[in-house]
Amino acid sequence: MDVTVEDISGVKKKLHIQVPHEQVEKELDAAYNNLKKNAKIKGYRPGKVPRSVLERKFQKDVHSDVVQTLIQNTIFDAIQQQDLPIVGTPDIDPSDLDPEQSFTYDATVELKPDLPEIEFKGLNLQKTDYQADDSEIDNQIEMLKKHLAEYHPIEEDRAAADGDYVVIDYEGFKDGQPFEETEKTENYTLKIGDATITEDFDKQLIGMKPGETKEFAIDFPEDYKNESLANLHITFQVVFKEIRKEVLPEANDEMAKKLGKFNGIDELREEIRKNLQQGYDKRADQEMQEQIFEKLTPGDFEVPETLVQHEIDGIMQDAEQRFAQNSLSMEQLGLTRDKMAEQYRDLAEKQARRHLLLNKIIEQEGLEATTEELDSEYSQFSQATGQPVDTIKAYYNQNPDKLEGFKHAFLEKKAIDLIIENANIETVKSEPGSDNADKNADSDA
Amino acid sequence: MRTYDIIKGPIDTEKTNLQKESHNKVSFEVDPKANRVEIRKAIEKIFEVKVQSVRTMHVKGKIKRRGRILGRQKNWKKAIVTLMPGSRINFFEGV
Numbered sequence: 001m002d003v004t005v006e007d008i009s010g011v012k013k014k015l016h017i018q019v020p021h022e023q024v025e026k027e028l029d030a031a032y033n034n035l036k037k038n039a040k041i042k043g044y045r046p047g048k049v050p051r052s053v054l055e056r057k058f059q060k061d062v063h064s065d066v067v068q069t070l071i072q073n074t075i076f077d078a079i080q081q082q083d084l085p086i087v088g089t090p091d092i093d094p095s096d097l098d099p100e101q102s103f104t105y106d107a108t109v110e111l112k113p114d115l116p117e118i119e120f121k122g123l124n125l126q127k128t129d130y131q132a133d134d135s136e137i138d139n140q141i142e143m144l145k146k147h148l149a150e151y152h153p154i155e156e157d158r159a160a161a162d163g164d165y166v167v168i169d170y171e172g173f174k175d176g177q178p179f180e181e182t183e184k185t186e187n188y189t190l191k192i193g194d195a196t197i198t199e200d201f202d203k204q205l206i207g208m209k210p211g212e213t214k215e216f217a218i219d220f221p222e223d224y225k226n227e228s229l230a231n232l233h234i235t236f237q238v239v240f241k242e243i244r245k246e247v248l249p250e251a252n253d254e255m256a257k258k259l260g261k262f263n264g265i266d267e268l269r270e271e272i273r274k275n276l277q278q279g280y281d282k283r284a285d286q287e288m289q290e291q292i293f294e295k296l297t298p299g300d301f302e303v304p305e306t307l308v309q310h311e312i313d314g315i316m317q318d319a320e321q322r323f324a325q326n327s328l329s330m331e332q333l334g335l336t337r338d339k340m341a342e343q344y345r346d347l348a349e350k351q352a353r354r355h356l357l358l359n360k361i362i363e364q365e366g367l368e369a370t371t372e373e374l375d376s377e378y379s380q381f382s383q384a385t386g387q388p389v390d391t392i393k394a395y396y397n398q399n400p401d402k403l404e405g406f407k408h409a410f411l412e413k414k415a416i417d418l419i420i421e422n423a424n425i426e427t428v429k430s431e432p433g434s435d436n437a438d439k440n441a442d443s444d445a
Numbered sequence: 446m447r448t449y450d451i452i453k454g455p456i457d458t459e460k461t462n463l464q465k466e467s468h469n470k471v472s473f474e475v476d477p478k479a480n481r482v483e484i485r486k487a488i489e490k491i492f493e494v495k496v497q498s499v500r501t502m503h504v505k506g507k508i509k510r511r512g513r514i515l516g517r518q519k520n521w522k523k524a525i526v527t528l529m530p531g532s533r534i535n536f537f538e539g540v
Contacts, residue, residue, distance in 0.1 A: 042457075043456075043457050043458030043459065044458065044459050044462075045459065048459055050459075050462055050466075052462075052466075053457075
């Protein structure tokens, strides 16, 4: 077997593989002999069909089969012979088989980039120390108050104004007929000015007093949020019942108890602080990781396309799952796979690069996962998902592939920990004020 | 007569295959009314080969029985055509 390697790029090679004639002949003979035993051709007894007849009738099939076996038998030897660290599956471009000749084909393979030793010790990292402050907790409590708000009728006798909460009965008619989408609704609460139905609808309510009825028409705009109403002219009959005001609960122990498991307002504040802090810690860790990968050398190297594609697939699967959870499809959002693939390409490339770097470190440092470490991972995982540890363990033990992935994810974590352990970490206080701007930037990304 | 009506089709069996490989003889089913001369001409015209000799025979249709009912396959004529050395009919050599 002759193999010549042609460089396409640093991580992409084309192999020209030549299989000697004897091997071709051997495979052909084997294929025909095998076929001879089973072929049923009219005019011949089974097993007695001459090769010439078989060749005449089945040449195409036999040749394509033989080409496949030849490739299968030789491709891995060829790769081994050249000692190439390939990733993904080789892309094979076979030529036609000529029984009188040796057989040649081209295989395009992608290689793991050959990374030099990574000097990961002594990186200078900045750890931002975010602290949840009281104003944020207050904000959260305000939000909670809104959820618990009660609406009480007002005592004074006045007409409805902008910003009031009002209770109405309404029914909408289209061309004088009751209309399905605006059927009779009783005791409907809305806030004037929120445009819950439309702005015009709210305007019509302003100035009404409890007990009054009114009939008015609304033209729904073309781009109305409910498509079945868009562009329609609907006449509404409204019975105005009462005006209510929003009463927010006091931030006290009682409110905390209403929210469930808390004994007092202090406990609630503590819980909010803990949640916020968790989020901040996560963010600090992520920022550290960003820094690590910025500073790790070599940071820039060619990434095999296969790996990038693999990452893109992963991202897309995640996205699809998230959409499915919100019962959306990508089509509804005007996204196609191609569009997304393009959009996330850079991210995917970055991720692929990171995996390669971490891999190299794992290899370089000879990191291994011990049984105890895996066990503790399992139990963490079980806490996160709420499934018993044994179920998770059994699942991974049954799926060796998945187990490998799990182990690998753990090793990558370990590698990051190792980098952090060996880094010079400078802790920086987060600057108040710049905080919110940062957060927005994060959610955009 | 009708050159293309004379030859009904090739016969490809173990036996004819042997004859072809050892003696360059090919067999056809032919119209029972055609004679050797006509067959020779037809073969030479259709396949553009030289024919050395033509032997013919009538083949009696087999009697086939299905339950109580007797039936008979048709009688037909077989022609074994010896080609001139070097001549071949592509049909038998594969397409």
